[in-house]
Amino acid sequence: MSTFSAPKGTFDLLPPDSEAVLAVRAAMAAPLRTAGYGYIETPVFEDTALFERGVGESTDVVSKEMYSFVTRGDDHVTLRPEGTAGVVRAAIQHRLYAGTLPVKLWYSGSFFRYERPQAGRYRHFSQVGAEALGVDDPALDAELIALAMRAYADLGLTRVRLLLNSLGCRECRPVYRAALQEFLRGLDLDEDTRRRVEINPLRVLDDKRPQVQAQLTDAPVVGDSLDEACRAHYDAVRATLSDLGVQWEEAPRLVRGLDYYTRTTFEFQHDGLGAQSAVGGGGRYDGLSEDVGGPPMPGVGWALGVDRTLLALKAEGVEVAGVAGVQVFAVPLGAEAKQRLISVVDALRRRGIAADVAYGDRGLKGAMKAADRSGARWALVAGDRDLADGVVQLKDLTSAEQEPVPLSEVVDQLEKRLQQ
Numbered sequence: 504m505s506t507f508s509a510p511k512g513t514f515d516l517l518p519p520d521s522e523a524v525l526a527v528r529a530a531m532a533a534p535l536r537t538a539g540y541g542y543i544e545t546p547v548f549e550d551t552a553l554f555e556r557g558v559g560e561s562t563d564v565v566s567k568e569m570y571s572f573v574t575r576g577d578d579h580v581t582l583r584p585e586g587t588a589g590v591v592r593a594a595i596q597h598r599l600y601a602g603t604l605p606v607k608l609w610y611s612g613s614f615f616r617y618e619r620p621q622a623g624r625y626r627h628f629s630q631v632g633a634e635a636l637g638v639d640d641p642a643l644d645a646e647l648i649a650l651a652m653r654a655y656a657d658l659g660l661t662r663v664r665l666l667l668n669s670l671g672c673r674e675c676r677p678v679y680r681a682a683l684q685e686f687l688r689g690l691d692l693d694e695d696t697r698r699r700v701e702i703n704p705l706r707v708l709d710d711k712r713p714q715v716q717a718q719l720t721d722a723p724v725v726g727d728s729l730d731e732a733c734r735a736h737y738d739a740v741r742a743t744l745s746d747l748g749v750q751w752e753e754a755p756r757l758v759r760g761l762d763y764y765t766r767t768t769f770e771f772q773h774d775g776l777g778a779q780s781a782v783g784g785g786g787r788y789d790g791l792s793e794d795v796g797g798p799p800m801p802g803v804g805w806a807l808g809v810d811r812t813l814l815a816l817k818a819e820g821v822e823v824a825g826v827a828g829v830q831v832f833a834v835p836l837g838a839e840a841k842q843r844l845i846s847v848v849d850a851l852r853r854r855g856i857a858a859d860v861a862y863g864d865r866g867l868k869g870a871m872k873a874a875d876r877s878g879a880r881w882a883l884v885a886g887d888r889d890l891a892d893g894v895v896q897l898k899d900l901t902s903a904e905q906e907p908v909p910l911s912e913v914v915d916q917l918e919k920r921l922q923q
């Protein structure tokens with residue numbers, strides 16, 4: 504019978520590497536938790552129409568990359584390709600906008616896009632995200648950006664760059680869109696791209712092909728079309744970022760793959776990743792709530808890619824998590840010893856000391872090998888004779904020194920030694 508593998512574009516996270524994933528998620532969440540963001544969990548699938556209307560039907564994410572299906576009950580649902588639409592849906596459903604504003608939320612989980620897999624681009628990936636809803640204060644945009652930069656810095660990354668732009672609002676962007684469209688119509692573009700010019704001209708700026716990029720040098724930039732309110736908002740974001748000591752690069756051509764962005768947009772890039780250099784991104788989305796049937800509820804947020812952050816850590820040679828393992832490993836020789844040592848291990852664990860037992864009765868040699876592999880500093884070895892004497896052998900696995908310790912004292916002794 505043939506065996507199964509993880510589906511294309513997905514991967515398994517196995518120990519000990521999986522520890523680094525937990526550490527990255529925790530490091531991304533920690534700054535948010537110190538800034539009043541509360542944890543939210545929403546379903547992994549939502550109504551397909553939520554993403555169509557929220558993210559936008561002309562985007563690649565919606566038109567090409569969604570995992571959509573019809574359920575047995577004839578519901579049209581989609582595995583979430585991003586987190587903001589679901590969070591905004593939940594905020595509307597639970598009337599969070601009627602409480603204290605802003606509503607600050609963070610999430611962590613799995614996302615799904617049917618993309619062409621390559622290094623750093625998967626069909627199932629992991630993000631930590633944050634959203635601040637109900638207030639259009641530019642200082643909030645800056646706060647979120649600063650929190651993301653803190654997370655990267657706390658992880659030990661030094662090569663994350665912040666690219667910043669403003670995409671304008673629903674009043675001034677159409678003016679820019681028209682100007683850009685006029686410019687793009689005059690270029691030598693293939694059929695597909697010409698169609699894109701008519702549907703979603705901003706996305707053409709994001710075309711990576713050199714023959715397209717070469718023609719875009721004189722394209723109008725959105726910054727020149729910003730109305731007064733958008734310009735003031737952008738200035739205020741930058742002023743607060745300066746106050747917070749955050750450095751950025753102006754990226755007048757930065758557009759993002761999701762349609763809901765207004766005003767501030769940003770991306771965190773790492774130069775050690777090759778083509779997929781965005782380790783995170785986000786921006787303001789002041790019209791999204793109305794787009795999905797809610798009340799006016801401005802918002803700003805970001806999502807940081809956990810998988811690509813891991814690649815960035817690797818590229819910089821940063822070790823984030825110590826090898827997960829135990830501190831004490833018990834090696835029982837015989838059934839009675841096993842019974843006693845299982846109780847000792849349980850007592851150690853209750854005190855917060857990570858401990859394990861050689862299960863499977865594989866004999867002294869195999870058990871000692873397991874003890875070495877466990878990463879433990881100490882082994883507890885006991886056979887019938889030790890039990891008769893009321894002791895266990897406490898072995899220092901680094902020096903191989905061993906001494907008998909009374910069974911009744913072993914937990915206290917180990918606790919003391921591990922504190923030294």
Ligand code: AMP
Pocket residue numbers: 585616618623624625626627628629630759760781782783784785806807808809810811812
């Ligand atoms: P986005 O929602 O497209 O702005 O994505 C935010 C971040 O999630 C990106 O900067 C990436 O780090 C990560 N990300 C997005 N799509 C993928 C993917 N297919 N595979 C791995 N990471 C991804």
